[in-house]
Amino acid sequence: MDQPLYEQVAQQIEKQILAGTFLPNTRIPSLRKSSKQFNVSIATVMQAFSLLEDRGLIKARPQKGYFVQSHQPNSDAAQITPKKYDGHMHRLLNQLLHASQDKNIAPFGAAIPYSDFLPIKQLQRSVVRLMRADPEICSSYEFTPGSLELRRQIAIRMLDTGCRLQADDITITLGCQNAIMLALQATTQPGDTIAIESPAYHGVLQAIEVLHLKAIEIPCSEDTGIDLQQLEQAAQQWPIKACIVTPNNQNPTGATLSSHARQHLLNIASRHDIALIEDDVYGELGYQEQREAALKANDHEGRVLYCSSFSKSIAPGFRVGWIVGGRYQDKIEHYAYVQSLAIPTVTQTAIAHFLEHGAYDRHLRKTRQRYQANLARCQTLVLDAFPDGTRVSHPSGGCLLWVTLPDAVDAMQLYQQAMAQKIGLLPGLAFSLSNQFSHHLRLNYAVLWDQKNLQALSDLGSLVHALQNDVLTDNDIYQHSPT
Ligand SMILES: Cc1ncc(COP(=O)(O)O)c(C=O)c1O
Structure with a gap:
């Protein structure tokens, strides 16, 4: 079936925007001009523009016309291609799920709430x-x-x-x-x-x-x-x-x-x-x-x-x-x-x-409050224990914190060292088909903040510091070594 005329017009303009013909923050041709260029009515162009606004590609500025939005897909977008999953994380995920049953491992890995938080x-x-x-x-x-x-x-x-x-x-x-x-x-x-x-x-x-x-x-x-x-x-x-x-x-x-x-x-x-x-x-x-x-x-x-x-x-x-x-x-x-x-x-x-x-609603109200309080605690603990340059997410709910480590720290290495010290976490690589997020990690914060877990998070911070220092020292040696 043919697409409606306004959709066809919108797609042509979109292509020009994505190809960089119309640059961010520049004005696209007016309604009247576009109607002539595409040989369609002004009403059709208006519909096309509104579609493009909906898609976040252009924005109307009062009295001035329509401008290309500055947030354009980055150049990676054009390289987005379908990928298969090579299963690179199976072993790790398996290990992690079994670790979640081991009471000796700090429970920041799997997204499983502490049992006392459940009814x-x-x-x-x-x-x-x-x-x-x-x-x-x-x-x-x-x-x-x-x-x-x-x-x-x-x-x-x-x-x-x-x-x-x-x-x-x-x-x-x-x-x-x-x-x-x-x-x-x-x-x-x-x-x-x-x-x-x-x-x-x-x-x-x-x-x-x-x-x-x-x-x-x-x-x-x-x-x-x-x-x-x-x-x-x-x-x-x-x-x-x-x-x-x-x-x-x-x-x-x-x-x-x-x-x-x-x-x-x-x-x-x-x-x-x-x-x-x-x-x-x-x-x-x-x-x-x-x-x-x-x-x-x-x-x-x-x-x-x-x-x-x-x-x-x-x-x-x-x-x-x-x-x-x-x-x-x-x-x-x-x-x-x-x-x-x-x-x-x-x-x-x-x-x-x-x-x-009716017990569920009562339970949920309590759980949300508890998780939100746990989140605030977890964010503070991470930012205090981890090196400068660490960033934490601000989740709108749930029980998971996404942490961005300083560039020098490899989350996979951290994962291995943390598991050796019986601290669970999930490295960023587990969330991608294409080896992205190597400086990220995910922490479950639906945990009990007892002394053991507090200590584990503090130890995790020390590991991140040590990994960062190792890399910085290596870089230093590399830069000062004779070529
Ligand atoms: C986003 C998301 N979807 C689905 C699931 C699977 O849920 P279930 O344990 O009910 O199978 C999980 C579990 O962690 C999850 O995080």
């Missing part, structure tokens, strides 16, 4: 009561799409995200990771290209490898999230089938997309026919009063697949998540059924019970 006692009572009341609960299958009661409770909770759903729109999954896998399987074929955030949650990178996909890494800033200008540019260049985004409290940057950016993202997806996989696993853990509407809430085309779980707020070990698959729902249900047949009955029922009796 374990309430769940324990619930499970015991359920088993007593209905021992059959262990011998019956809860077939896909999962417990009706739980799906009803999730539909009710999702009203807070702006989504009006029926229980039948929802499939229960084995955590959010399973939901993401199902979403990718339903929207792609092996060999397809998808877009991901960069840095991205490592579970997404591993899914890409297993499903034989290629991915384009779209930069994700700590403040504003995924770079939509670069996403649009990539979509013009490559046939992107799906895009995975974490609009709330992204892992690892902590960024949250504004409502304007969310609408812009939906528009891009619609223009380029991209399925949007919305990973909202940290959605309930935002520190702001009001959470932004989910992408799913404004999805009028059924192209958003909403994925989440209770792993970060109730019980990671229960492995209860869910997916709202939109137009892919039937496919997803079928795949979920074939892959796992059913989801454990006891855990679903216990969570449904917890949600139904």
